[in-house]
Amino acid sequence: MIRLLRQPGNARLAGVFMLALFMLSLAGCASTPSLSPEAARTLPQQTLLDDVPFHGQRDYQCGPASLAMALGASGVSIDVDTLIPQVFLPDREGSVQPEMLATVRRHGRIAFPLEGSFEALLAELDAGHPVVVMQNLSLPLWPVWHYAVAIGYDRPAEEMILHSGTTPKQRVAFNRFDATWARSDRWAFVALPPGDLPAGGDVDSAIQAITDFESVQGAEAALPAWNALAERHPRSAMTRFAQGNARYATGDEDGAIIAFRAATHADTELAPAWLNLGLLFKAQGNIERARHALEQAATLPGPWQSRAQEELASLEQGEESPR
Amino acid sequence: MKRLSRLLSPLLIAALVIGSLPAVAAAPNSELVGTAAVLDASTIQQDREHIRDVLAREDVQRQLQLQGVDADEVQARVAALSDAEVSEMADRLDQMPAGASVVGALFAVFVILLVTDILGLTSVYPFTR
Numbered sequence: 495m496i497r498l499l500r501q502p503g504n505a506r507l508a509g510v511f512m513l514a515l516f517m518l519s520l521a522g523c524a525s526t527p528s529l530s531p532e533a534a535r536t537l538p539q540q541t542l543l544d545d546v547p548f549h550g551q552r553d554y555q556c557g558p559a560s561l562a563m564a565l566g567a568s569g570v571s572i573d574v575d576t577l578i579p580q581v582f583l584p585d586r587e588g589s590v591q592p593e594m595l596a597t598v599r600r601h602g603r604i605a606f607p608l609e610g611s612f613e614a615l616l617a618e619l620d621a622g623h624p625v626v627v628m629q630n631l632s633l634p635l636w637p638v639w640h641y642a643v644a645i646g647y648d649r650p651a652e653e654m655i656l657h658s659g660t661t662p663k664q665r666v667a668f669n670r671f672d673a674t675w676a677r678s679d680r681w682a683f684v685a686l687p688p689g690d691l692p693a694g695g696d697v698d699s700a701i702q703a704i705t706d707f708e709s710v711q712g713a714e715a716a717l718p719a720w721n722a723l724a725e726r727h728p729r730s731a732m733t734r735f736a737q738g739n740a741r742y743a744t745g746d747e748d749g750a751i752i753a754f755r756a757a758t759h760a761d762t763e764l765a766p767a768w769l770n771l772g773l774l775f776k777a778q779g780n781i782e783r784a785r786h787a788l789e790q791a792a793t794l795p796g797p798w799q800s801r802a803q804e805e806l807a808s809l810e811q812g813e814e815s816p817r
Numbered sequence: 818m819k820r821l822s823r824l825l826s827p828l829l830i831a832a833l834v835i836g837s838l839p840a841v842a843a844a845p846n847s848e849l850v851g852t853a854a855v856l857d858a859s860t861i862q863q864d865r866e867h868i869r870d871v872l873a874r875e876d877v878q879r880q881l882q883l884q885g886v887d888a889d890e891v892q893a894r895v896a897a898l899s900d901a902e903v904s905e906m907a908d909r910l911d912q913m914p915a916g917a918s919v920v921g922a923l924f925a926v927f928v929i930l931l932v933t934d935i936l937g938l939t940s941v942y943p944f945t946r
Contacts, residue, residue, distance in 0.1 A: 557915075580894060584885030588915030592906055596897035630914070631940040633933060636926055638941060639914045670937040678914065705853050706899035736852040766850040773849055798850060 526652060527612040527672040537616055542646035542655055543567070546624045548662035549574050556659060557581050557589025560626045560641040561597055563657050564685040567624045570601045588639060591628065591681060599710040603685045604719055606692045606703045610680035612672055614694050616647055621693035623684040627656075630677035639678070689718035697727045701736060708736075713743035724753070731761030738770060747774060758790070765794040769802050776809060785809055857900065870900050873907040880910050 529537065547566040551559035551574070558577035565572050581589045581597040598605035608614050608625065618625050625644040632638040642658035647668075654671040658664045675682075684692050688707070691700065700723055708716035720737040727733050738753030751774050757767035772787030788809060791802035857866065877898070878891050886894065895903065906913070934945040 579887055579890045583881070583915060586884055586915040590906070590910065590913040590915045592898055592902035592913075593894060596894065596899075596902065600893065600897045628914070629940070632930055633939060636930070637914060666940065667937060670940055673938045674940050702856065705856055706902075709853055709899065710897050732852075732855070735855065739849060739852050742849055766855045770849040801850075 526669045529613055529616070533613045533616070537620055537649070539650055540646070540648045541616075541619050542663075543619065543622060543624050546643065546645045546657060547571075548657050550660045550662075554587040555582055556641045557594060560643050560657075561594060561685075563643045564624055564626050565598065565601055565603060568603050568685050568687055568690075570603060572601065589641070594626065594641070595683060595706075596710075598683075598685045599707050602711060602715065603687055604703055604707045605683050605685055606695065606700060608682040608684065608692065609695055609699070610682060612668075612680075615644060615680075615682060617693045618684055619644060619647055623686065623690075623692065624657075625682050625684055627675055628678040628681040629671075629674040631674050634677060637677070640674075644682075688715055689722050691719075691722050691726060697723070697730045697733060701730075701732050705736065708740065713740040716740055717744060724756075728756075729760050731757045731764045731767065734760060735764060735767045735770075738767070742770075742774070747778070750774060758787075762790075763794055765791050765796050765798045765802065768794070769798050769805070772802070772805060776805070781809065853900075870903060873903045874898075876907045877903055877910070880906070884910075 545567065546563055549559045549562040549566070555574060555578055558574045558581055561577050561581060562572055562574045577597065580600065581593050583589060583593075595605040595607070608618065615625055615627070627642055627644055629640045629642060630637045631640050640659070642656045644654055644656050645663070646655035647653065648655065648665070651665075652668040653665045654668060656664045656666060656671075658666075686692065688704075704716055704719045704723065707719070717737075717740040720733065720740050723733050724730070724737045734753045734757035738750040738757060741747075741753055742750035751771065754767050754771040754774065757764055758771060761767070768787050768791035772784045772791060775781075775784035775787060785806070788802055788806040791798060792806050794802075874895050878895050881891050881894060882888060898906065930939055930941045931945070933939040934942050
């Protein structure tokens with residue numbers, strides 16, 4: 495170091511520090527992430543999810559390791575070696591975000607992406623959900639991407655507690671954690687069994703997460719999640735609609751009718767709900783109700799209007815010329 | 818592989834187009850409208866979207882294989898992705914963040930990251946914690 499200072503490298507070193515300052519101005523100041531007054535009041539001072547299993551990573555396999563921990567905490571015990579061929583990209587020496595979510599689905603758990611705020615993260619931890627976070631431990635110019643599992647926090651000490659890399663229960667200062675997390679746009683998700691819901695987040699993103707799960711694991715596996723979401727958001731028409739579809743797919747026609755009806759009550763302009771309701775009534779031979787529902791669907795413009803009109807026409811035809 | 822997909826793609830497209838026709842033309846069936854169909858529904862072009870999705874899935878499968886994923890894993894991995902995720906990966910898998918690039922080859926980079934580590938902006942070197 496001393497030798498360096500004496501030499502013409504002096505100027506170079508100065509340049510390096512100038513660049514460092516420049517990078518700092520790019521990166522913004524490291525300030526402690528703040529909580530809204532509401533959250534500051536209601537969130538407990540500290541939380542630690544002690545029962546989240548730790549799986550150490552080898553090489554660059556922080557993705558599979560983080561998944562093994564999150565899945566393990568949700569009741570799917572699986573080891574890192576099983577997950578590596580499912581989520582690791584050998585040539586990239588890493589795992590990409592969509593595949594992290596997809597692998598959760600493959601193991602019968604629903605991946606709910608979080609909205610990406612410090613407060614939402616603490617709220618999930620408070621609800622007992624470990625959170626997989628993506629960090630860039632370095633600067634944007636030389637990224638070091640990393641997945642870790644947040645398992646707790648300590649507000650008085652201003653520290654996050656993470657299962658990260660080869661270190662269980664690593665404590666990282668709030669501001670350092672938030673600076674590294676912010677570089678992934680605060681990407682985070684929780685992996686939950688169907689029937690459990692994240693503590694926060696809007697209903698639309700939950701609907702999307704459960705639908706994605708349903709298309710991999712089927713309606714029967716997804717039904718508890720729809721039921722839970724419908725219970726939390728009884729006025730969400732799309733939720734009741736999805737619940738109706740899942741009930742129908744599992745053979746519960748009466749339950750499906752109840753759910754579709756609830757959907758049309760919540761949103762009288764949700765054409766596919768009217769359409770499905772009409773189709774079910776029609777299949778049950780309840781012509782009056784079928785006609786009423788299909789008429790509603792047929793008056794609403796959109797991609798299902800023509801189907802509704804055809805169904806309505808065939809209903810009338812069937813009535814005029816009974817076999 | 819390439820020849821195979823060149824052979825398969827037109828067949829697949831034809832199958833999808835034909836498969837989608839009866840829903841419009843044929844006698845009413847009692848099949849309900851699915852949840853995913855409604856969520857994706859900016860859809861006068863739903864069938865075209867569907868074909869695009871199938872091709873994107875093929876594309877992602879090929880890319881994953883190129884990145885060193887086992888051939889017998891590739892299909893199951895792609896099957897677990899949602900349509901939106903598949904099209905995102907088909908478009909920009911190369912730019913997606915994954916793993917670590919080699920840090921510290923340059924002395925300057927080392928110094929800068931050391932400084933930012935000490936300032937609590939980064940978390941590259943364990944000994945600064």
